Amino acid sequence: QMQLQESGPGLVKPSETLSLNCTVSGGSISSYHWSWIRQPPGKGLEWIGHISYSGGTNYHPSLKSRVTISIDTSKNQVSLKLTSVTAADTAVYYCARHYAPQYSWFDPWGQGTLVTFSS
Amino acid sequence: DIQMTQSPSSLSASVGDRVTITCRASQTIIKYLNWYQQRPGQAPKFLIYGASSLQSGVPSRFSGSGSGTDFTLTISSLQPEDFATYYCQQSFSFPLTFGGGTRVEIK
Numbered sequence A: 001q002m003q004l005q006e007s008g009p010g011l012v013k014p015s016e017t018l019s020l021n022c023t024v025s026g027g028s029i030s031s032y033h034w035s036w037i038r039q040p041p042g043k044g045l046e047w048i049g050h051i052s053y054s055g056g057t058n059y060h061p062s063l064k065s066r067v068t069i070s071i072d073t074s075k076n077q078v079s080l081k082l083t084s085v086t087a088a089d090t091a092v093y094y095c096a097r098h099y100a101p102q103y104s105w106f107d108p109w110g111q112g113t114l115v116t117f118s119s
Numbered sequence B: 001d002i003q004m005t006q007s008p009s010s011l012s013a014s015v016g017d018r019v020t021i022t023c024r025a026s027q028t029i030i031k032y033l034n035w036y037q038q039r040p041g042q043a044p045k046f047l048i049y050g051a052s053s054l055q056s057g058v059p060s061r062f063s064g065s066g067s068g069t070d071f072t073l074t075i076s077s078l079q080p081e082d083f084a085t086y087y088c089q090q091s092f093s094f095p096l097t098f099g100g101g102t103r104v105e106i107k
Helices: none
Strands: A003-007 A018-025 A033-039 A046-051 A057-059 A067-072 A077-082 A091-099 A105-109 A113-117 B004-007 B010-013 B019-025 B033-038 B045-049 B062-067 B070-075 B085-090 B102-106
Touching: A003 A091, A003 A105, A018 A033, A018 A091, A018 A113, A033 A067, A033 A077, A033 A105, A046 A067, A046 A077, A046 A091, A057 A067, A077 A091, A105 B033, A105 B045, B004 B085, B010 B019, B019 B033, B019 B085, B019 B102, B033 B062, B045 B062, B070 B085
Parallel strands: B010 B102
Antiparallel strands: A003 A018, A018 A077, A033 A046, A033 A091, A046 A057, A067 A077, A091 A105, A091 A113, B004 B019, B019 B070, B033 B045, B033 B085, B062 B070, B085 B102
């Protein structure tokens, strides 16, 4: 059974770069696509971006200039970097497998990691 | 971007009630529509893909329907564990987008 676990600093200073990792167990990272999704406290879900098993990426237009998603097959990890962060980036950040046989969907998800900002 | 609009934003219901949630896309997405359930403090759980296909292990009281721009999620007989927030999500085109969510509360 595939499991995902996000990790990274829970506190980031404004204007710095947020870096998160998602470690995948129970499956090879190079066989699937992966997405990052975030959820501000008390609000809905926002898709951040996607990386395919071949390394191709798609990002949300509103974040495209600040986001980089990459994979490290040696560690079976998917990484997210978000630059120039502000308080508006406060959210729970989830990684999820983006499964795409015909239709596509997110399953499974990691438990999420809360990132907040402090001056 | 394809905008996804859910209604209602919240509802109150009793155990055993039939509940219907609506999701509307700003343009046709054919049947590229997924549903997720999120309980408080938990990650979303995948329920339905392709508008009407139930993910393995999801109880049969959940069903989905629709195509084009209008979709529904129905819970035929609400159970205590179904009190949660439900999100639709389109997978037709990037950027992938979610509806704003429908919170199902205990009456």
